[in-house]
Amino acid sequence: MTSQRMIEFVHVRREYRRADGAHVTAVDDVSLIVPEGEFVCLIGPSGCGKSTLLQLLAGLDAPTSGSIVLKAKEIEGPGPERGMVFQRDSVFPWMRVIDNVEYGLKCRGVRAPERRRIARDYLARVGLTHVEGAWPRELSGGMLKRVAIAAVFANGGEVLLLDEPFGALDYVTRRQLHDVLLALWDTPGATRRTVLFVTHDVDEALTLADRIVVMHSGRIADDIPIAAMRPRNDDTLATPEIIAIKHKLLAHLGLQTKGAHA
Amino acid sequence: MTLRGLGFDPLRPLGALLFLGLWQAASASMAPIMLPSPWSVVKRASADFWSAPSLAYYGVEDPSLFGNLVYTSENVAIAVLVGASLGALVGLAASRVWLVRALVNPIMLTAGTAPIIIAAPFLLIWFGVGRASAVSLVAFYVATILYLFAERAARNLDPIYEHSALTLGAGPRRLIRDILIPATVPELLGGFRIALAGAWGLEAVSELLGAQSGIGKVLEVLAGATDAQGILASLILLGVVALAADACAAALIARFAAWSAAGAQRL
Ligand SMILES: Nc1ncnc2c1ncn2[C@@H]1O[C@H](COP(=O)(O)OP(=O)(O)O)[C@@H](O)[C@H]1O
Ligand SMILES: [Mg+2]
Numbered sequence: 001m002t003s004q005r006m007i008e009f010v011h012v013r014r015e016y017r018r019a020d021g022a023h024v025t026a027v028d029d030v031s032l033i034v035p036e037g038e039f040v041c042l043i044g045p046s047g048c049g050k051s052t053l054l055q056l057l058a059g060l061d062a063p064t065s066g067s068i069v070l071k072a073k074e075i076e077g078p079g080p081e082r083g084m085v086f087q088r089d090s091v092f093p094w095m096r097v098i099d100n101v102e103y104g105l106k107c108r109g110v111r112a113p114e115r116r117r118i119a120r121d122y123l124a125r126v127g128l129t130h131v132e133g134a135w136p137r138e139l140s141g142g143m144l145k146r147v148a149i150a151a152v153f154a155n156g157g158e159v160l161l162l163d164e165p166f167g168a169l170d171y172v173t174r175r176q177l178h179d180v181l182l183a184l185w186d187t188p189g190a191t192r193r194t195v196l197f198v199t200h201d202v203d204e205a206l207t208l209a210d211r212i213v214v215m216h217s218g219r220i221a222d223d224i225p226i227a228a229m230r231p232r233n234d235d236t237l238a239t240p241e242i243i244a245i246k247h248k249l250l251a252h253l254g255l256q257t258k259g260a261h262a
Numbered sequence: 263m264t265l266r267g268l269g270f271d272p273l274r275p276l277g278a279l280l281f282l283g284l285w286q287a288a289s290a291s292m293a294p295i296m297l298p299s300p301w302s303v304v305k306r307a308s309a310d311f312w313s314a315p316s317l318a319y320y321g322v323e324d325p326s327l328f329g330n331l332v333y334t335s336e337n338v339a340i341a342v343l344v345g346a347s348l349g350a351l352v353g354l355a356a357s358r359v360w361l362v363r364a365l366v367n368p369i370m371l372t373a374g375t376a377p378i379i380i381a382a383p384f385l386l387i388w389f390g391v392g393r394a395s396a397v398s399l400v401a402f403y404v405a406t407i408l409y410l411f412a413e414r415a416a417r418n419l420d421p422i423y424e425h426s427a428l429t430l431g432a433g434p435r436r437l438i439r440d441i442l443i444p445a446t447v448p449e450l451l452g453g454f455r456i457a458l459a460g461a462w463g464l465e466a467v468s469e470l471l472g473a474q475s476g477i478g479k480v481l482e483v484l485a486g487a488t489d490a491q492g493i494l495a496s497l498i499l500l501g502v503v504a505l506a507a508d509a510c511a512a513a514l515i516a517r518f519a520a521w522s523a524a525g526a527q528r529l
Contacts (some may be wrong), residue, residue: 060425082433094444094521103440104430135521139311156432 006159006194007034007057012066014052026052027063028218031196036158037192039185044215050185050198051087053215056160057196058084058143070159080104083152091136091147098123098132100147104155122150127182131226142173146180146201153193160185164195166204178207202249206242207232214252221252295450298491300327307495316492327499328449333475335503338461341397345404350450353412354442364408373406378464380472396468396476404457405465411453415446448519455511462504494502 014027027049034040042050055061057068059078070082083104091100098119105115123129126146136144145165152160161194162181166174185192199205205212206226214222223243228236236242250256282300289299300304310317310327318325324333356363382399388397419442427441469478476499484492 044307058425058429060428078425078428080429082429083424084429086419086422086426088422090422092423092426092445094447101433103427107427107431107433107436137521137523151430161429 004036005033006036006038006071008032008069009053009057009194010069012053012056012068014049014056014061015064015083026219027056028222029066030218032213032220032223033195034194039192039195039197039210040199041202041209041212042196042204042215043212043222043249043253044221049218050215051163052218054084054163054196054198057159058082058161060084067155074158080155080160081157082159083155083157085145085148085152085160085165086152086161087143087167089136089141089148093136093146093152094135095132095138096129096132097139097147100136101150103153104151106183108155118154119150122154122184123147125153125184126150142169142177145169145177149177149181149184155239160193160195162195164198164200164245167200174204176256178204179198182208184233200253202253203237203248206237206246212245212249214249217241222248224248293489295490297305297439298494302496303491303494304492307499310492310495311499316487316489317480317483320487322479322483327477327480327496330475330477330496331499331503332479333464334465334469334477334500337393337397338400338458338465338507341400341465342404342454342458342461344397345401346408346454347407348401349408350412353409354416354438354446356409357413357416358442363413367413368405370409370413373402374410378406379402379467381450382468385468391472391474396465396473396478398466399468400461404461407457407460408450408453411449412446415449416442419445448515448522450517451511451519455508455515458507458511459504462500462507466500 009032010031012027012030016024016026018024030049030053042053044050052061056063057075059075059082075082075220083162091097092103095103098116101123103119103121104113110118120129120132123132126149128143129168130151131139131143136147137146148165166177169177185195197205197208199208206228209226212222212224212226213220214224226245228239228242285297285300287296295300307327311328312328315325317327322330324330326361351360352366354365378399381402382395385395385399389398423441423445424437426439432440466476466478466481469476470482471478473479479498480496481493486494
């Protein structure tokens with residue numbers, strides 16, 4: 001596999017000034033290279049700067065210093081080549097489901113019949129064909145996440161940023177959405193998109209990631225490749241190597257685990 | 263779809279009947295010159311609808327209730343359309359552009375709390391007694407309400423929608439057309455309905471203060487002649503027109519806010 005570099009963070013720093021005048025360093029000198037097609041999970045305790053890092057890459061925020069480079073071009077603002085799925089619901093309530101999925105294509109001037117065809121294809125792939133004409137308020141939380149995922153995949157961005165997208169969902173829905181997401185990411189015959197997926201759930205990271213980057217206090221604390229075969233299931237994730245990684249991750253999150261000798 | 267589902271509330275005609283009954287009972291114990299009976303008022307309204315000799319006698323420009331209703335309705339329509347579009351656009355702009363907010367907010371917040379009718383004498387001085395002063399008074403009133411609704415709705419809009427649109431490839435024009443305006447439409451229409459309801463009364467009052475036509479002018483003349491029957495006939499016709507306009511506004515809300523909870527209640 002030729003691993004061309006897709007994303008490069010170069011000494012990225014983001015400081016915020018709080019209302020009381022104090023400076024908070026949300027992202028502190030982060031340097032990271034992500035090759036094309038890699039599925040990276042960002043994990044770390046709450047407040048360690050994961051969302052900030054993703055917002056910077058999305059171009060919704062700018063670094064205080066350092067730079068973020070996408071395919072040898074420095075990022076200067078948001079763009080459709082970097083799709084984003086937010087933790088909270090971001091599906092537009094005033095557009096029907098199919099119009100939401102088409103919206104990015106519409107912004108980019110794709111003609112109506114063509115974009116409808118693409119949107120229908122992705123709605124089918126996330127299992128929502130039956131609600132294409134529904135209003136978002138008529139859908140459950142899990143269905144709304146499927147719409148958001150269909151919308152960013154339909155838009156064709158090479159980079160997908162997901163900020164704790166399934167954090168608010170129940171266990172069963174979350175596992176179903178892992179399958180939906182991986183099926184879209186790993187479509188036979190299509191190039192894999194580069195994914196940055198923020199989570200605080202160790203099992204979720206182990207199920208999804210090629211590589212887990214651990215953050216702590218705005219810095220990268222660890223960077224662990226996950227070699228487990230795909231598709232993964234509870235059995236393939238029960239190998240001694242994966243369990244050792246799991247203990248290591250839990251320790252990074254400040255959770256002492258019994259019987260961990262890693 | 264049931265009648266109730268169409269926004270039909272069975273309590274409404276019941277309330278109207280109760281009101282009519284009370285009116286009938288009260289008029290029976292009072293002199294007709296003080297409070298005429300409902301039936302006599304209806305007869306008067308239909309008799310004076312196309313041609314009203316009493317109005318001709320007092321020198322009203324168009325001596326028919328119909329003609330004056332049209333005059334008042336035209337003024338309200340112009341004022342509401344101009345005022346609502348201006349108020350909504352400036353309100354949306356103020357929510358996103360600091361300079362617009364700094365310039366307009368103090369005026370609008372003052373106008374929102376002061377009784378707007380105090381502007382009427384100045385408008386009369388500047389624009390005279392024609393349409394212009396009444397229309398500009400009502401337009402200003404409507405613009406104030408729409409401004410406050412639009413600015414608040416846009417300020418309260420969750421930034422996640424604009425962020426999401428930006429990452430999907432939307433530019434500034436699409437942000438306004440596809441996000442800011444549709445997202446605030448339910449609140450804008452809600453404000454529109456409130457402003458429309460108030461516009462009728464304000465238009466009539468500003469006509470009372472000096473106009474040659476309109477229901478307000480008719481009321482002024484009839485009050486001078488202590489013609490209670492004629493006053494009630496004019497007011498009831500104005501009420502009917504205002505109710506019809508309100509029903510149109512409600513239909514607009516049902517059509518354009520179907521996606522929101524507020525719109526869904528009317529579907
Ligand atoms: N807009 C902001 N203004 C001030 N501080 C912020 C802002 N956004 C984030 N922070 C601070 O930056 C730190 C990292 O936040 P965030 O990236 O949201 O963390 P995470 O997503 O890992 O939970 C936190 O301490 C947070 O309080
Ligand atoms: Mg976060």
